[in-house]
Amino acid sequence: MSDEDRSILNDVLDETANWVTEQIVSSEAELVGWFREQGTNVNEVDRAPFIEAVAPALTTGDLPFSVELYESLQAIPDAG
Known part of the structure; x- marks a missing residue:
């Protein structure tokens, strides 16, 4: 192509x-x-408290995805 x-x-x-x-x-x-x-x-539902509570666990670098991927996903505008 x-x-x-x-x-x-x-x-x-x-x-x-x-x-x-x-x-x-x-x-x-x-x-x-x-x-x-x-x-x-x-x-x-106010998702902000949940997001705030789990963000530290998702940005430790101990997961099978990078912190950069997490940040990229967070940058996607909310459809709501």
Whole structure:
């Protein structure tokens, strides 16, 4: 595959991944609304305390993934 074709493919894959993510976030938001309409209590979870509590264990370097990978994953914007 040529570099140009690889670049085009990567662009299409990125666009598709973003579109799919948007669709999932939208569907989940609609589902939350539907549950609330049905009278179901939907809890909003604050993930920050959990993330703060486990971060030290995930950045020790003792795991099968690097600290850099962890930091890269943390840099991904929250879909919510």
